[in-house]
Amino acid sequence: MPERLIIRAGLVIDPARKLEAVRDVLVTDGRIGDVAPSLARKSAFKDVPVIEAKGKWVIPGLVDMHVHLREPGGEADETILSGTKAAARGGVTTVLAMANTVPVCDSPAQLSFLRAKAKSDAVVNVLFAGAVTLGQKGEMLSEFAKLKAAGAAALSDDGRPVMNAGLLRRALEYAKDLGLLLIDHCEDSTLSAGACMHEGAQALRKGLRGSPWAAETVQVLRDIALAELTGARIHLAHLSAAASVAAVRQAKKRGVALSAETSPHHFTLIDENIPGYDANWKMNPPLRETDDRQAILEGLADGTIDAIATDHAPHGCAAKAAGIDLAPFGVIGLETSLSLAMTDLLHKKVLNRRRLVERLSTSPASLLGLKGKGTLAPGADADIAIVDPEASWTPQAPFQSNSRNSPFIGRRLKGRVLTTLRAGRIVHAL
Amino acid sequence: MAPRDWERKDLLGLEGLSASEIETILDLAASFKTSPPANLLKNRTAAFLFTEASTRTRSSFEIAAKRLGCEVLSFSPISSSLSKGETLLDTFLNLQAVGVTHFIVRHERSGVLEDLAPLLSASVINAGDGAHEHPTQALLDLMTLRERWGGFKGKKIVVLGDIRHSRVARSNLFALKKLGARVVFCGPTPLCPDAFSELGATIEHDVEKALKGADAVNVLRLQLERMEQGFVPSMADYAFSYQLTAARADMMKPEAFVLHPGPLNRGVEIASEVADGPRSLILEQVSNGVIARMAVLSLCEQGRSLA
Numbered sequence: 001m002p003e004r005l006i007i008r009a010g011l012v013i014d015p016a017r018k019l020e021a022v023r024d025v026l027v028t029d030g031r032i033g034d035v036a037p038s039l040a041r042k043s044a045f046k047d048v049p050v051i052e053a054k055g056k057w058v059i060p061g062l063v064d065m066h067v068h069l070r071e072p073g074g075e076a077d078e079t080i081l082s083g084t085k086a087a088a089r090g091g092v093t094t095v096l097a098m099a100n101t102v103p104v105c106d107s108p109a110q111l112s113f114l115r116a117k118a119k120s121d122a123v124v125n126v127l128f129a130g131a132v133t134l135g136q137k138g139e140m141l142s143e144f145a146k147l148k149a150a151g152a153a154a155l156s157d158d159g160r161p162v163m164n165a166g167l168l169r170r171a172l173e174y175a176k177d178l179g180l181l182l183i184d185h186c187e188d189s190t191l192s193a194g195a196c197m198h199e200g201a202q203a204l205r206k207g208l209r210g211s212p213w214a215a216e217t218v219q220v221l222r223d224i225a226l227a228e229l230t231g232a233r234i235h236l237a238h239l240s241a242a243a244s245v246a247a248v249r250q251a252k253k254r255g256v257a258l259s260a261e262t263s264p265h266h267f268t269l270i271d272e273n274i275p276g277y278d279a280n281w282k283m284n285p286p287l288r289e290t291d292d293r294q295a296i297l298e299g300l301a302d303g304t305i306d307a308i309a310t311d312h313a314p315h316g317c318a319a320k321a322a323g324i325d326l327a328p329f330g331v332i333g334l335e336t337s338l339s340l341a342m343t344d345l346l347h348k349k350v351l352n353r354r355r356l357v358e359r360l361s362t363s364p365a366s367l368l369g370l371k372g373k374g375t376l377a378p379g380a381d382a383d384i385a386i387v388d389p390e391a392s393w394t395p396q397a398p399f400q401s402n403s404r405n406s407p408f409i410g411r412r413l414k415g416r417v418l419t420t421l422r423a424g425r426i427v428h429a430l
Numbered sequence: 431m432a433p434r435d436w437e438r439k440d441l442l443g444l445e446g447l448s449a450s451e452i453e454t455i456l457d458l459a460a461s462f463k464t465s466p467p468a469n470l471l472k473n474r475t476a477a478f479l480f481t482e483a484s485t486r487t488r489s490s491f492e493i494a495a496k497r498l499g500c501e502v503l504s505f506s507p508i509s510s511s512l513s514k515g516e517t518l519l520d521t522f523l524n525l526q527a528v529g530v531t532h533f534i535v536r537h538e539r540s541g542v543l544e545d546l547a548p549l550l551s552a553s554v555i556n557a558g559d560g561a562h563e564h565p566t567q568a569l570l571d572l573m574t575l576r577e578r579w580g581g582f583k584g585k586k587i588v589v590l591g592d593i594r595h596s597r598v599a600r601s602n603l604f605a606l607k608k609l610g611a612r613v614v615f616c617g618p619t620p621l622c623p624d625a626f627s628e629l630g631a632t633i634e635h636d637v638e639k640a641l642k643g644a645d646a647v648n649v650l651r652l653q654l655e656r657m658e659q660g661f662v663p664s665m666a667d668y669a670f671s672y673q674l675t676a677a678r679a680d681m682m683k684p685e686a687f688v689l690h691p692g693p694l695n696r697g698v699e700i701a702s703e704v705a706d707g708p709r710s711l712i713l714e715q716v717s718n719g720v721i722a723r724m725a726v727l728s729l730c731e732q733g734r735s736l737a
Contacts, residue, residue, distance in 0.1 A: 201628035205445075207540035207562030207597060277541035321517075325539055325560075 002029050003424065008040045010053030010386060014060065015358040016375035025058055027382040030423035034378055053386050056418060059357045060374050061093025061124070061383035062338060063364040065183070066158070066237055066261060066309035068330065069095070069126070071117065073102025078314040078402050080114075084122040086312070086334040086401040088428035091385030091417035093124045094365070094373055095312075095334070099131040100159035106131035106142040108150035115151050123427045124420075125383070127153035127368065129183065132171050136160045141171055148178050153368055156183035158237055161219060163189055169226050176232035181368060183235045186219035186244070187211075187285065196325045198286040202271040208325060213241035213292065216285050220244040224251040224258060233257040235367060238311050240266045240285035242295035249304040259367050260299070261307040264333055264340040267296050267350075269407060279320040279327035281407045283313065297350050300359060307364040310337045314403030332401050336408050342389065342415030382424035391416040439734040440547045440554040441726050443563035444601045449608040452572070459573050459718070459725035469499030470728045476532040477503040477525050480557070484536055486692050486716060487557050487567070491534050494723035503530060519546055526552045531734065532727065535559075540597075551737065553730040561595045567691050568601035570722040572609070574715050575646055578687065582611040588640050588682075589615050589631075590674060591650030591699050593622040594661075598691045602648060603631050616640035617672060620661040637672050644682040648689040649674050652699045665698050674700045679709060687711050 005027050012023040012035060024039035025032065026048070040050055064087065070078035078086075080097075087095050097114070099105035105114060111128055118126040130152035134140045136159065144155065155175055162168045162184060175182045192211035197203050199210025220236060224247060227234045239245060239262045248260050265283060270293050274281040281287065299305035313330025320327045341360060345351045351359065365374025372380040392414050397404035420428035435454045444452065476495045480488060495502050503525075522533060532553045535543060540560030547554040558564040572582075579585060587606055593599045593615045603613050607630045615622050615631040627633050634640035641647060652668055662668040679688060688700075688709040696702045705712060 199625075201625045204594070204623065204625055205600070205629055207560050207600060276544045323539060323542060323545075325541075 004028050004033070004045070004048045005051065005424065006040045006045060006048050007051045007053050007058050007384065007386065010056045010058035012058045012376060013353050013357045014376045015354045015362045017377055018354070020354055023058075025376060025384070027421070027424040030382050030425070031372075032376050032378050032380045032382050035376055051386065051419065057353070057387040057389055058376070059385050059387060060361045060376050060380070061385050061420060061422065062091050062360045063094045063368070063370065063374055064092045064310050064312070064334065064337065065096040065307060065364040065368060066263070067095040067097055067312045067334065068100065068314065069097045070314055071101065076402065077316050079121070080118050080126060081121040081123070082400065082402040083312070083314070083334070084124045084126060086332070086399060087124045088420045088422070089400045089417065090335045091338045091387060091420050092334055093383035093385070093420060093422050094127065094370065095124065096127045096129055096153060096368065098156060098158045099129045100136060104131050104136050105129070106134050106136070108143070108146045111147060111150040111152055124422050129154045129156040129158070131155070132157040132162055132182065133167065138162055138164055138167065141167070141174065144174050144178055144180060148180055152180065154181040154183055156185070156237070158183060158185040161185050161187040161189055165222055165226065168223070169230060172226055172230040172232035172234060176230060179369075181233060181235055183237050184219070184223050185237050186216050186223060188215045188218045191215035191218065195286070196282055197274065198271045198288045200271060200289055202274065206277065211286060213243060213288060216241045217243040217247060220247050224248070224256055227251075227256050227258055231257065233259070236260040238263045238266065238285060238309070239296065239299070239305060240288050240292060242292045245295040245299040245304055249299065249302070252304060259306045260304065261309040261364070262296050262300065262305050263309060263311045264337045265331060265407060267293065267300060268340055268344045269293075277324040279322065279324045280331065280405045282324050282327055282329055283311065283331050284329035297345075300345065301350050306359070307367060308337065308341055308359045309364065310334055314401050315405050316403055320405050330405065332399065332403055332406050335399050335401065336395050336406065336413065338385070338387065338417055339393070339413040339415050340408065343413045347414055382421055384421040385417050386419040387415060388418050389415050436729045437733050437736055439730055439737050441565050441730055442543050442547060442554065442556045443604070444565045444568055445563065445604040447605075447608070452569075452605050452608060455569055455722070455725050455729060456573055456576055458729065459569070459722045462721050462724050467498065467724070467728065471495065471498035471500035471532075471731055474531040474731065475501040475503055475529050476534055476727070477530040478534050479521070480536040482536050482538050482558070484557070486719065487536065490716070490719040491557060491566075491723050494720050494727055495532070497720070498724055498727055500532065500727070518542065519549065522546060522550055522552075526550055532730065551734070553734045555726060555730060558597050560597065561600075562597050563601045564597040565601050566719070566723050566726055567598050568605050569726065570715055570719040571602055571648060571689055571691070572605055573718045573722050574689065574711050575687065579645070582606060582609040585611045585645040586643060587611050587613055588644045588647040589613065589650065590637065590640070590647055590672065591617050591621070592652050592656060592661075593617050593626060593650070594620070595653070595656070596650050598648070599650060603629060614640050614644070618662060618668070621656065637678060638681055641678055641681040644686055646687040646689060647674060647679070647682060648691070649700045650691065651693060651695055669698050673698065674704050676701060676703050676707065679704050679707070689715055692716070
């Protein structure tokens with residue numbers, strides 16, 4: 001007997017098929033069997049277990065293309081197990097884990113180890129990015145072809161910028177031949193050196209060293225030129241500055257093969273919101289100003305920014321207690337991304353439901369070239385989130401994540417993930 | 431009689447204080463100057479925790495505490511367990527447990543006291559945190575000017591020099607604005623970014639325009655390391671454009687004053703003839719520092735006993 005279940009009478013939102021209607025979703029052996037009205041009433045399915053979803057959304061599980069799982073080397077902060085449990089709680093069914101682990105994921109052996117570990121531990125799908133340069137030192141390219149053969153889903157030196165334009169050019173050319181997406185963390189470290197927040201009146205007021213918006217935009221403009229030069233696709237991680245959004249918009253108009261993401265904290269928060277010297281509000285790129293946040297919202301609305309990705313970056317309490325100037329960069333985000341997007345984008349009419357799901361699931365799946373993800377089309381993987389659009393809740397520690405470095409603790413959110421299925425199996429239920 | 435309008439046990443900065451709280455400190459300092467107080471801090475113990483060098487501030491605080499009858503615990507963090515990796519909070523808690531009632535702290539990191547102070551019953555007084563605030567320095571600056579002027583309404587005060595890295599500039603800005611003065615920040619853009627205007631300062635990169643019609647100028651020290659960090663091409667180039675020379679000082683009002691928080695780099699940010707000239711209140715600042723700090727210590731003691 002096939003393993004089956006029906007999710008009944010939810011509002012199915014599937015941007016890939018432009019579908020937004022009340023439907024029953026039949027799951028068969030981990031894949032979408034059928035999406036149709038009133039399947040549950042058919043006698044053929046009378047013994048199939050039912051999950052009631054009336055008044056709820058049924059959407060393809062989120063694809064978060066920017067996550068730090070910290071394993072190996074930082075297991076106290078996060079592991080593949082704890083990080084994927086956090087993902088499941090947030091309705092995220094696929095994550096792309098960045099390569100800045102200890103050691104760096106820059107070799108086929110390391111990648112094989114991680115994939116085996118994910119196979120045994122992960123509760124959602126984990127893809128791995130390989131490093132662009134050996135040890136992420138920005139000196140020598142890592143072995144892209146071997147990394148791809150070992151299962152790398154993308155390439156990124158995220159956490160460190162690739163400062164050498166000549167090296168990035170060759171990386172783009174090589175990645176293009178292999179069909180691998182290169183994800184760049186845009187930051188000119190000569191402009192950002194020593195900074196712990198955005199450079200502006202708030203940093204001046206607090207007497208803290210800031211990084212100007214131009215530290216990001218300078219590299220965005222460089223990357224656009226290199227994408228144009230090489231014809232390779234480049235994906236820009238976590239955009240934060242208005243000028244970066246404008247540059248990407250223009251380049252896309254010219255037809256440059258370019259995509260971009262932003263993170264929930266950049267579409268919700270600005271530097272003025274940082275309470276005192278709280279390191280749980282410290283991330284890279286930093287929270288910027290009102291105009292930047294507005295530009296991010298516009299970029300999300302008009303598609304300049306293709307995807308929402310959390311840049312989930314767990315750090316333990318002790319590391320964050322060192323203070324905003326000394327603490328490591330990063331905030332967790334997997335458990336709150338959908339709720340923040342609903343609260344600040346959907347309910348504030350920046351994005352409609354379909355666009356929202358597109359930015360969180362369909363687009364990132366497509367950018368990563370994932371088949372059967374980001375959609376609920378029959379035959380697709382049954383990676384599904386069931387969401388209550390009206391439920392209000394307030395994030396509080398502890399989280400499923402091993403860490404609790406979130407600026408969103410205590411913030412009232414509207415919209416909540418009730419149930420998450422991965423390949424037809426429930427991996428989170430509220 | 432306890433001064434009204436003061437309930438704080440700590441003084442971490444002037445940004446969060448009301449105008450009347452600042453006036454309370456200045457009034458008390460003025461009254462201390464004419465009639466020195468009794469042993470207001472008898473049976474109290476002050477500990478000094480300085481992670482940066484200091485001559486003026488530390489000796490001034492130490493004399494202030496002793497004049498109030500306070501015991502002073504000599505404590506140097508280099509020889510303490512801070513160098514063994516004990517956290518700052520643990521150090522505070524242990525010293526509090528042995529009876530310290532007042533912490534006087536200088537630290538190279540901005541904002542380092544903000545989260546610590548609420549966790550202690552002892553008073554915490556900021557003697558300079560990174561590039562953030564140096565409240566008692568600004569208070570003694572204000573005290574010195576108020577003695578001459580009576581008040582600050584309509585006064586134009588120029589702060590000249592390395593504003594970016596200056597806790598003195600920030601504390602002066604916050605306090606002077608609250609008391610009705612106009613504050614002009616002047617320096618080359620790398621050391622005096624325009625975004626300071628969002629905090630209420632007027633920004634002027636031309637020193638002569640800045641000084642024109644000013645009632646006072648507060649000259650900041652330029653540290654040698656700013657040249658190494660690329661904020662200015664050289665000390666000489668900085669001095670060429672921004673040194674307070676006699677000719678430049680004379681662009682202010684005839685009766686205008688010159689202040690400097692020290693230590694002086696004679697011939698860099700200020701010419702000797704100005705530092706030692708008739709406009710200079712630099713040594714008065716230093717004397718007033720003791721009185722202003724006595725006022726702060728007594729008020730924080732009052733706030734501490736209220737808690």
